[in-house]
Amino acid sequence: MKGTEVLADAFGRIHGVVHETVEGLPAERLNARLDPEANSIAWLVWHLTRIQDDHVADAAGLEQVWRTGHWAERFALALPAEATGYGQTAREAGAVRVDSGDLLLGYFDAVHARTLEFLRGLAAADLDRVVDEAWDPPVTLGVRLVSVIGDDLQHAGQAAYVRGLLTRRR
Template sequence: MTPAELLIDSFLRVPPIIARAVDDLSAQQLAFRPAPGTNTIAWLAWHTGRGQDVQIAALEGREEVWTASGWYDRFALPFGPGEMGFGMSAGDVTRVVATAELLTGYLDEVTERSRAYLAGLSSDSLDDVVDENWDPPVTRGARLVSIVNDCLQHAGQASYVRGILERA
């Protein structure tokens, strides 16, 4: 398995986890919070897609799927197109309202674009420095691992909240 294949496999594991977390849930259930100030399933699923989309688009030097494919308009959230969820207040989290179909559709398209990008990477390109604002500077490989790690953590959190919801 090449490094690109390993990364592709990692990214492809995220959508099924999110799909199981949101499957057959109502808007009210997707907005469930297990405790005050915690993230909702809808926010976790949306942020998983947005975080991946923003960062992969930056690495590839292309427009985000969010705006290029009209997802921003379809979601119709009360935020600008650049919002991705980092640093959102607890109140803003509750304003992320979407159907399971929107959430999974967006993440599926983002993941497919990520897969296509990753398939074109050489092993050597993973050592390219993509961000010199850190010490040590961040390589493409380290950034990709960070992205998939964040996605898997949020997907797991969404699954956990789903489990709490089912027992509530």
């Protein structure tokens, strides 16, 4: 199995967790916060998708799906258009609200498709390309993609956990 196939498999696992977590939930549960400082399922899925979109687009030298697919307008958040959720306050995180899971999954699926398309076009040597020299050592494409996978899996797991808590609270 090639390295890019392993990465595609990992992104596929994120896809599965996100869909299992979001599908069938009403907006009330997607937007619910367990306490005023907690992140909602909507925020967690939006954030993990924004980070994946941002990082993959940067590595591919492309515009983000957030912009090209007009997702910023569809979400109509009271946040700057370039916001990804990184470094947000609890109040800013609370501004990420959706009317349905279809919006979250539509954006997530568009980013997922872009990510898989990008991975299909890579050769093994591409994973060694430096994509960020601001770190010591500089970050390669392979390391960046593994970082995105790790972050996405953590947030997808958090969202699944929140769903479980909300389901048991019925």
